[in-house]
Amino acid sequence: METDSPALRIRHLIKVFTRPAVDGIDLTIAPGEFYALLGPNGAGKTTTLRMISGLILPDQGTIEVFGIDAVAQPRRAKQLIAWLPDEPLLYDKLTVAEYLEFIAGLWGMEVRRAEHNAEELLRRLDLWQHRDERCEGFSRGMKQKAALAGALLHEPRLLILDEPLTGLDATIAREVKDLLLERARSGCTIILTTHIMEVAERLVDRIGIIQRGRILVEGTLEELRTQAGRSNATLEDLFLGLVSQHAGTL
Amino acid sequence: MPWMLHHELRLYLRSGVVKGTSLISLIIVEVLLHLMAAAVAFAVRAAGASGGSGTPAALPALLITGGLAFSFLFMLSRSLNGIVQVLYTRADLDLLLSSPMAPKSVIGVRVFTVALTVTLEVGMLAWPFANMFVLFGMTAWLKLYVLLPALGMLATSLGIVLALTLFRLLGPRTTRLVGQVLAALIGMGIFVLSQLPNLLRNGRARGPASGSGFGALLSANNGHFNSLLIPGRLVLEGYGPTLLLALLGAAVLMLTVQVLSGHFMHAATAIGGMGSTRPTRPSVRPLRFRSSLRIVLIVKELRLIRRDPLLLMQLLQQSIYLLPMSLVLWRQSVGRSGGVPWFWLVIIFMCGTLATALAWITVAAEDAPELLTAAPPDRATVVRAKIEAALLPLVPLWLLPLLIIGRSQLWFALLLGLCAFGCSVSTALLQIHRPPGKRGGLKTRGRGSPGKAFIEMGLIIAWILACGLLTWIGLLLQH
Numbered sequence: 226m227e228t229d230s231p232a233l234r235i236r237h238l239i240k241v242f243t244r245p246a247v248d249g250i251d252l253t254i255a256p257g258e259f260y261a262l263l264g265p266n267g268a269g270k271t272t273t274l275r276m277i278s279g280l281i282l283p284d285q286g287t288i289e290v291f292g293i294d295a296v297a298q299p300r301r302a303k304q305l306i307a308w309l310p311d312e313p314l315l316y317d318k319l320t321v322a323e324y325l326e327f328i329a330g331l332w333g334m335e336v337r338r339a340e341h342n343a344e345e346l347l348r349r350l351d352l353w354q355h356r357d358e359r360c361e362g363f364s365r366g367m368k369q370k371a372a373l374a375g376a377l378l379h380e381p382r383l384l385i386l387d388e389p390l391t392g393l394d395a396t397i398a399r400e401v402k403d404l405l406l407e408r409a410r411s412g413c414t415i416i417l418t419t420h421i422m423e424v425a426e427r428l429v430d431r432i433g434i435i436q437r438g439r440i441l442v443e444g445t446l447e448e449l450r451t452q453a454g455r456s457n458a459t460l461e462d463l464f465l466g467l468v469s470q471h472a473g474t475l
Numbered sequence: 476m477p478w479m480l481h482h483e484l485r486l487y488l489r490s491g492v493v494k495g496t497s498l499i500s501l502i503i504v505e506v507l508l509h510l511m512a513a514a515v516a517f518a519v520r521a522a523g524a525s526g527g528s529g530t531p532a533a534l535p536a537l538l539i540t541g542g543l544a545f546s547f548l549f550m551l552s553r554s555l556n557g558i559v560q561v562l563y564t565r566a567d568l569d570l571l572l573s574s575p576m577a578p579k580s581v582i583g584v585r586v587f588t589v590a591l592t593v594t595l596e597v598g599m600l601a602w603p604f605a606n607m608f609v610l611f612g613m614t615a616w617l618k619l620y621v622l623l624p625a626l627g628m629l630a631t632s633l634g635i636v637l638a639l640t641l642f643r644l645l646g647p648r649t650t651r652l653v654g655q656v657l658a659a660l661i662g663m664g665i666f667v668l669s670q671l672p673n674l675l676r677n678g679r680a681r682g683p684a685s686g687s688g689f690g691a692l693l694s695a696n697n698g699h700f701n702s703l704l705i706p707g708r709l710v711l712e713g714y715g716p717t718l719l720l721a722l723l724g725a726a727v728l729m730l731t732v733q734v735l736s737g738h739f740m741h742a743a744t745a746i747g748g749m750g751s752t753r754p755t756r757p758s759v760r761p762l763r764f765r766s767s768l769r770i771v772l773i774v775k776e777l778r779l780i781r782r783d784p785l786l787l788m789q790l791l792q793q794s795i796y797l798l799p800m801s802l803v804l805w806r807q808s809v810g811r812s813g814g815v816p817w818f819w820l821v822i823i824f825m826c827g828t829l830a831t832a833l834a835w836i837t838v839a840a841e842d843a844p845e846l847l848t849a850a851p852p853d854r855a856t857v858v859r860a861k862i863e864a865a866l867l868p869l870v871p872l873w874l875l876p877l878l879i880i881g882r883s884q885l886w887f888a889l890l891l892g893l894c895a896f897g898c899s900v901s902t903a904l905l906q907i908h909r910p911p912g913k914r915g916g917l918k919t920r921g922r923g924s925p926g927k928a929f930i931e932m933g934l935i936i937a938w939i940l941a942c943g944l945l946t947w948i949g950l951l952l953q954h
Contacts, residue, residue, distance in 0.1 A: 278849050279848065279849060280845055280848050300851045300852075300853065301851075303849060303850060303851040304851045306849070307849075308849040310845065314843040314845055314846040314849075315842075315843065316775070316779060316842050316843060317842070318778065318779050318782040318783060319775065319778060319779070322762055323775070323778065326762075326765060326771060327771055327772075327775050328846075328850075329764055329771075330764075330765065330766070330767070330771025330772065331771070331846075331850040331851070331852060332850060332851060333768060333851065335766075336764050336765070336766045339764050340761075340763070340764050344762055356762070357760065359782075
């Protein structure tokens with residue numbers, strides 16, 4: 226693993242299903258950066274994230290995670306990554322503690338470290354009292370928190386989140402946002418997709434707007450405003466303007 | 476009301492037992508059933524014309540009584556399941572109950588749909604026979620068009636009573652599970668009933684009348700047995716009892732809906748208001764994790780199986796279905812073939828079917844496949860552990876012959892154990908390339924790939940034959 230490598234470097238990534246879902250994306254994210262990939266439905270956000278996570282293989286292009294070729298050496302790359310989709314990857318018949326034990330086993334964690342991390346995360350996410358309850362009885366928010374605990378358990382260096390705040394109430398959404406910010410501050414690289422512009426506006430360092438499998442613009446919020454020539458525009462205004470502007474050109 | 480019935484039937488056709496079955500394949504099956512029925516009707520008429528002296532007088536009554544019992548149990552099992560589903564399908568029921576329609580009408584239509592669908596399920600198998608028998612001059616078979624709906628209505632009424640009784644006794648959290656388990660148990664009853672002739676069969680008796688246990692009973696003119704045939708005799712007597720049964724069915728169903736719709740609404744409301752979290756005591760245990768990936772994977776699979784009562788029920792069903800066959804083989808093998816208890820071959824079949832099901836659950840019906848794909852271990856490691864998890868519960872079955880007949884038939888017990896092991900492993904390995912499925916689809920997993928299901932069954936039979944052949948060779952060498 227190269228120490229001075231970017232957390233994520235994608236070059237000319239292409240994935241075609243019936244039509245191109247991802248059409249030549251180039252993207253570089255620095256270690257410790259909090260990055261949001263925004264775009265309308267069907268823009269290619271989830272497909273891009275799934276390729277980075279090793280869930281689907283790209284048709285063309287390269288993906289490097291901290292200098293590791295994620296396509297050629299998926300096991301090494303996956304060791305550094307955590308993937309959290311919008312639908313929590315849980316087992317209804319397992320308790321939270323058992324689920325975390327399973328995750329620790331999958332990532333080959335040392336037992337003491339796993340137990341310590343699990344307790345810390347469960348306490349942090351207010352799930353400690355519920356650790357011996359099966360996930361089937363949990364609300365949507367509790368399930369998402371349990372899945373987040375699973376994703377953070379092995380201290381991933383690259384955290385990939387697909388719509389992590391969908392369907393969460395305000396309290397739980399705040400808890401999740403706070404935890405993500407904490408992780409970003411402690412050096413974890415985070416890339417997320419969201420339809421909630423306010424989340425991207427307040428949480429992330431850089432934003433990429435994707436449409437029809439291509440990144441239209443990327444940069445900090447200020448950079449996006451400068452590029453659009455609208456110094457006081459909200460992210461929502463910028464996003465809607467860009468998407469409608471490029472709707473006919475791509 | 477008709478539009479809602481139409482809506483309900485459309486939902487049933489798109490998500491019920493005929494899911495995935497196209498109209499064309501349904502028509503083909505019906506045509507084939509009619510052809511089969513025509514052959515049977517022709518044979519029955521020919522036997523009747525030639526005097527049919529070998530046929531016991533009570534046989535038609537027995538066939539009708541048996542058919543009615545079989546149909547009723549099947550309908551009861553299906554209707555109990557249907558009523559439980561009606562109670563627990565939230566979004567749909569909430570939508571209907573929030574509309575201006577009277578709740579009693581909503582429940583009435585739902586219940587009527589259950590009665591209609593269970594009737595159709597049996598009717599699609601039985602009515603082709605009625606059609607052909609009528610065509611060959613046996614007009615009494617027309618009664619099936621009245622009898623089956625009557626039974627459907629009675630079974631649905633009983634299904635409602637059972638479901639609401641369970642709700643009253645167990646509450647909203649447990650009723651669904653126990654209801655489905657009870658429906659499965661009733662389904663098992665059908666299979667045991669269908670195996671009754673085999674269980675009663677006297678291995679040494681032969682001949683048209685005495686070739687079966689029923690035959691022996693019929694010829695013995697057993698008083699208790701004859702009283703069991705009253706439904707069949709009543710149906711044979713004329714149209715009166717049949718029409719009476721139909722009227723009774725309709726009256727009972729209407730009365731049930733009228734009397735119990737309030738309770739039904741209460742149950743549905745209680746289920747809707749049920750919280751998503753179970754009140755539990757706070758946890759006090761510290762976290763204790765295991766370190767090995769293999770152990771963690773195996774433990775996880777065994778936990779998921781152990782904690783799914785419906786799944787366990789389906790697995791248990793597969794074994795219970797084999798009990799009547801084992802009994803028959805045991806009775807036939809006593810005192811034969813140099814004392815080799817051939818019925819033990821059933822254990823190979825049991826191991827094969829259980830290994831197939833368990834390996835399908837662990838490998839193909841993974842609840843979170845993306846989690847495993849996103850994790851570092853390669854697929855081969857994960858699948859190996861999953862197959863091990865599927866085979867672990869079968870270890871006692873591999874050892875059972877050794878423990879029970881090891882003293883008297885050591886070589887046969889060893890051979891059985893080895894073949895049971897081989898059958899389990901080979902059938903489990905077949906599941907590696909099965910398409911992904913959901914645990915709930917255990918029973919219907921063969922629909923998507925009938926070829927693979929055929930190969931699985933062929934493999935199990937091959938292991939049984941191999942064991943039988945080796946045993947036979949062993950016997951030859953002994954003598």
